[in-house]
Amino acid sequence: MELTGAEIAIRCLQEEGVEYLFGYPGGAVLHIYDALFQQEQVKHILVRHEQAAIHAADGYARCSDQVGVALVTSGPGITNAVTGIATAYMDSIPMVVISGQVPSYAIGEDAFQEVDAVGITRPCVKHNFLIKDVKDIAPTIKKAFYLAKSGRPGPVLVDIPKDISNQKTEFSYPKTVSIRAYHPVGKGDSAQIKLAAKLLLEAKRPMIYAGGGVVLSGASAQLTDLVHLLGYPCTNTLMGLGGFPATDKQSVGMPGMHGTYEANMAMQHCDVLIAVGARFDDRVVGNVEHFAQVPRKIIHLDIDPSSIAKRVKVDVPIVGELKPVLDELLAVLRASKRKPDATDLAAWWKQIKEWHDKGGGLRYKNSTEIIKPQYVIETLYKITHGDAFVTSDVGQHQMWAAQYYKFDQPRRWINSGGLGTMGFGLPAAMGVQLKHPDAAVACVTGEGSIQMNIQELSTCKQFHLPIKVLSLNNRYLGMVRQWQQFFHGDRYSESYMDALPNFVKLAEAYGHVGMRIEKPSDVEPALKEAFARKKELVFMDFQTDPKENVFPMVPGGKGLSEVVLSEDL
């Protein structure tokens, strides 16, 4: 039977097992929305802004191992989506975005709501397609899903002109897919893996540095086995939190700009460093010249060859899927007669403990007068028993959430690490809550970030999403203010949030529960009450200390050992 292009697009999503489609209708996608209306399998979530559709699809993908899917119209629909697509691209999130385009005969004529969607998204997608023939819709969507989730994942855009979505052709969904020039890697090179095992076993001061790749590839179990088998310290990056349990005694906390002193000192002073699905980015290793001052052997496991030797020189590169690579590495290590030198390892752990005691770990001075943001996160951790899904926006609150919520499982911590997109947290939480309807989902945000996508409170009402929003309201764009305090002579240029709305009334206006919390003694009761309201979205406006800063801090451009531990030092 012949179907229209629009019907085919929806049938393809059904074939891919798509549960939720996040989107916003418009002229160029009217045929697709009409096809969507006439079926029930794919449920559409109507957001209030296209950026939120992409972040919601992104949150859905991050908390599961499925591809997030979004549908937007041409012109402003796709330009609004670009921030979301770039966010997903920077963090390698599998996603398929379908966009409407003006009719094919009008392309290039500056038609109403026309924009070169393929051109404008090219630098921030894994790949994109402009459909030119209705017969291409099914094979292209098949390819889009395959590309999005295979290899190093990423967003893929399929742009469908309006006339093509209304043309008819026979539908059959391809069972297989092959792309001549695309061959994602699988296993790693066995000789390199043996070399890595040898280096690891000979190490005197070893360090395991695990990134977001561990979470994305579902290799947490293998990583955990590796850390336990060797007895070495492990640090998990902002993107890798939960890849190895934060409460494990071999976890030394997060590395990087706001990482723990012991994690950064161990990164700097180790003699063998194994990077597992991590990319040595500027927020993790800081100044690469400073990092290179201490000689160390580096083993780098990554699925993307271009991540290797991009910022630091690597001695043993291993390109492959993390799971089979780690499985093989574990097998080689287990079969080896040589074991890690117990004396060297004990001395190394002693050194790490000294760093920890000197100024490591995480410390803040709590107060009975004013709410400390760290205390809110610690209390959140306590009352959710470390079992919540936590999304965040971007800024100080994001760092405190990453530092003080101890993630023991992967896919529980959902944040925009690479692009650093304010406005990510609430829509991402929608995707998470839809995927896990009965789970506790907390969105840790600030009064700045939340206002970048606050309209989604309306979506939350429509789809009954009982998200718990924790806004750490310090009346400042806190991270900007912190940098201005440290590096710009206390000149707080445009970082003060004046004329804030009454968030309690705002939440109530959207049909939710609002709370304003001003005293430290009210933090725990408020959180308990909020999480007890299992069916309702609760917006908690915590009035936090406006002067609190995030520590430790490695200032931008500095080396990992040039850390500022706290205000007093």
Next chain:
Amino acid sequence: MRHIISVLIENEAGALSRVAGLFSARNYNIESLTVAPTEDATLSRMTIVTRGSDAVIEQITKQLNKLIDVAAVMDLSEGEHLERELMLVKVRAEGAARDELKRMADIFRGRILDVSANTYTIELTGTRAKLDSFLQSIARDLILETVRTGASGIGRGERILKL
């Protein structure tokens, strides 16, 4: 250092802009870029001349390989290779210069493709250095137009880039 990179790429709309966009987005230099379909019309072959440290060239080849449309990449400069560029030069050919320009074209094994009462259009092929030295050998004020293709490159002998 100067490198010549050959790329086999799907002959599809937008493929060229993916490569050009990659170079500008990652701040890589392009000295020249040529592209045309191969004997297999579904594939185009591109020759990119670029400059960069070893680390930058390594990233360029990796990033090119990462593009979904790119089927194969070879850094020709890593081994024996041939490089040729085509140049068309239109010169003012009047009076004494008319004979001199004909002689220069012969010395450089060029061909005069078009003759008018006052001009010659000369075709030259060779390495970039040869074409540069031809231009330096004739008086600047006689050159009316130059058009160069940029280098095309190919490996010597059994160094073959093919799917």
